[in-house]
Amino acid sequence: MEVISLVVHDQPGVMQRVMGIFTKRRINVETIVVGKCEQPGQARIVLSVLEPRHVQVVIEHLRRQQDVIEATAVPPERHEAYALIAEERGATRLTGAIDEVQNVIEKTKPSRYIVTVNAL
C-alpha cells in the first residue's frame, strides 16, 4: 500500500484534476480521505493505491498541478486505517494499523462496512 498526502486549494474541480492524473495512468485509487486542514482555503487529500509502480512519477505529476500545493509519499509507519462497520445496534468505529483493521474485518465478516486509509 502506498499512501500519498496532498495539500490542495479547496475549490470546485480540484478532485477532478487530482483524479485525472490517476485515470490517465490507469491506477485505481483504493481509498481517499478529503477534509479541511490547518490552512484556511486549503484542503488535505490522503489517498492510497495498491501498486507501487510509478508512485514517484505520479507525485511529480501531482506537484505539476497548479492547485496542488504539496504532494508527498507518507512512510508506512504513519499509515492508519479507519473502518466503519454496520451492526444491528448501530455503527462501530475501528481504527488502527492497516493489517489490524483488516484482521478484524476478515474475522467478523461484517455485512456492510467501509475501510479507508489515513495518514499525516
Added chain:
Amino acid sequence: MRGAKLVVDVLKEQQVDVVFGIPGGVTLPLYDEFYNAKLHHILARHEQCAGHMADGYARVSKRPGVACATSGPGVTNLITGVATAYMDSSPMIALTGQVATSVMGNDAFQEADAFGLMMPVTKHNFRVLDPKELVPTLRKAFVIATTGRYGPVHVDLPVDVLQAEVDGKALSAPSEPKKPQKRDLSGLLDAIKLLEEAESPVILVGGGASWSQAGSQIVQFAELLGAPVVTTLMGKGAVPEDHPLVLGTVGMHGKQVASYILNNCDVLLALGTRFSDRSTGKLSEFGKATKTVHVDIDASEMGKNVRGVVSLVGDAWTVITALTAGMQQRARKDRSAWLRRVEGLKRECACSIDIGTAPVAPQKIIHEFNRLLPDDAIVTTEVGRNQMWAEHFFQVRGKRMFITSGGLGTMGFGFPAAIGAKVARPSSPVVDIAGDGSIQMVFQEFATAMENQLPVIVAVVNDGYLGMVKQWQKMFYGNRLSAVDLHGRLPDFVKLAQAFGAGATRVERPSELPEAITTALKSEVPYLLDIIVDPEEDMLPMMPPGRKASEVILGPRCNWKGGTTVGSDLARRS
C-alpha cells in the same frame, strides 16, 4: 465599466496584439469591447483553426497566442487546438464564453462543461464566477502559460461576469510576482564528469531547447565537447542543420545516421525532451548501454520514460550555459577519432533527393523548397507523410523555422498554424507542406488568409491517398487498403483555392516545380500549389512502431549500409 472591458484591458496590459477567434452568443460583451478597443482580431472560420493560429503565432513569437471561442460547440471545437498546444508545450491563452452563472448546470442553450472538458488538455484552467476575480485570474493565466514548461491556459468566462459592472481599480492592483522557476542543478558536477569521461558522447535536442532558444549555446557546447547533435521532431530547428556536427532528426522517420548515433553512444546529453516513443523506438530497448544526463524544465519528466543517470531540472539555456562554464575549466579529451567516425557516417547517410523522374517524387518538392526558400522562411506541416518528408529532408538553417504538430499529430494543423506564423512574422515567407487529406480538414481558412491579406503558401503533396495510413496498411496490414483511397473523390484544389480568391497552380512534372514555387513566393495573395506526386513512393526509412532502432526498414533509395562503411570500432555495438 463592464467585466468584458477588464478582459480587454488585461490583454493590452499583457501586450497582446492579436486575438484569433469566432464570436458567439455569450461572447457578445467581449466582442463589443473588442469593437471599442480596436483590438486586432482575426476571424477564423472554425474554432479549431483559431486555436492552431494562436499556437503558430506563439511558436514563432515565443509569446502566448490568444484564442477566443463561444460556449458549447465553440469550446468543443477549440479543444483540438488547445490539446495540440498542450502536447507541444506551446503557450496559449484560450478564452471561452460560458452561459450565465444563474443557469450553469441546467443544460442551458450552448452549454458544455468547458471547465471539465479543458482540464486534461491544459496546463491549468479557470472558471471565473466572480467579476472581482477577472483581473487576477487573467494575469495568473498569462504567468502560468509562460512560466517553466510553457502550455495552454484556459479561462471560462460566464456571460453575466462579462456583463457585470466592475470597478476599474482592479487593474491598478499590483500583479502577483512571478514565482522563480524550480531548478535542481545539484547533479551538475556529476553530469560534467560523465560527459568529460565519455568516449562517444551525443547531444539529443528536444522541443524544450526551441522554447528556451538555446541553439547557439548548444552548438558551442557540442564543439567544446566534441559531440554530434541529433534532434527530435520537436527539436528540429533548435540548432542550425547546416552545422557539421548536427546530424538531423532521430526516430520513426528520422535520419539513419542520427538514430544510429543516438543508439550507439556511451553518454547521452538529452536537452528538453520527454523521450517520446516516436523518437526512441521500443522504450525497453532504448539506451540500455547508455549513460544519460537528462535535462528538462519539468521535474515530472525525470524517469517518466527513460531513467537518467543524472537528472538536471532547469531550462535548456540555463543548464547548457552552466555546463559550458563548467567544462571550459577542465582538460578536454581528444575525441577526434569519434568525430571522424561521425563524419564518415554522415557521408554514408547522405543521399541526393534531386529526383528528376515524373510523376514528382515528394523528396523533390522538399529539395526545391530547400533551394528556393530564403534563410528566414518558416515551414509548417500537416500530419502524415507530408510531415515526415519535411522532417527528414527540409534543412532548417539561418533564421528558418520548422513548425509541426509533434505530440498530438493533428491533421489540419499546418495551414492555420502558417496563418498564425505569418501574423507573427509578416516579413518571412511561410509555407505549409500539406497533404491532400489534411488540407481538406481546414480548407475554409483560405477565407481567413484572404480577408487578412496573409499570403501564405500551401504546398499540397497530392498522392490521392491518406498516404501515411495507406503506407501502414501496405506494410503491416497485408496491403488491405481500407478507407484511404481518395482518387476520383478529391476536389479540384486549384479551382477550390481560386474560388476563395487565392492564387493556385497544378504541378505535374518535376521541371515545373521551380517556377511554380517562385511564382508562389512572389504572390501577394495566399497561394496553393497542387503537386501531383507518385503515390507509390513510401516514406522510408521507417522504424516500425514498437521496434528498436536497429530494426529499421530502409528505402530503395537509401545508401545506408548499417554504419559499416567507416572503419573504427568506436562505440559500434549493435
